[in-house]
Every structure is written in structure tokens, then in C-alpha cells.
Amino acid sequence: GFKSALTKVLNDYARKYKMMKDSDKNLSGEDTREGLACIISVKVKNQSAIVDLSSGLKQKIAKNPENERLVIYQIVNSLTSVSGISQVQFTIDRKVEKDFLGFLDMREIFTPNYDI
DSSP: OHHHHHHHHHHHHHHHTTSSOTTSOOOOHHHHHTTOOOEEEEEEETTEEEEEEOTTHHHHSOOSHHHHHHHHHHHHHHHHTSTTOOEEEEEETTBOOSBSSSSSBTTSOBOOOTTO
């Protein structure tokens, strides 16, 4: 998937531009994703978007209820503005988690909230 493709591209790039020798050991997946914080994937099924977040995103956001609500609802509001998507569910590194930063129940199905 995304993680292995990213690792391969970075290893190939480093060798092509002589940042690594051909004999050097490949960078590991963990090395290449250090500090990476992103949405890994979005899948749409039956008007529901399933968003897989990188757990690295947790370390990039100050842990308070307002920040968590802003991040989650920016994603929800953006996706539900796309035709055919009315709700959003979240996973973190492909797992359903109880919480993200400790304030919202991430097992819920989210609908838009434009008051944020």
C-alpha cells in the first residue's frame, strides 16, 4: 500500500541521485515515515467516506478538545461537500480506535458541522 510504495520511491530516489550507494542497506519503512503525518487513504462506500489517518498526526496536533474538533471536522466538512458523501468514519493506521486525541469518540459516524 501507501507505506511500502513511499519507502520504495525514497530508496530508489536516494540511489538514483547518489544519496545512497547501491551497496547501502535500504532505508526501512519506519525510517522513511518518521515524522510523516497524513491521511493515508480515503475510501467511499454507500455515501460514507472511510478515512485512514496516520497515527503520526497525533503528535503534530496540540492535545486539546478544540484542536481535535477542528482537525476532524475540517476533514468531515470537506469530504461531505463532495457529491455522494454524506458521512465520514475514521480509522487510525487501519484500526478503529476509541479516540484520536482523547476527546472525540472516533468509533462514531461523523456528519458535517459547519458551525466550527
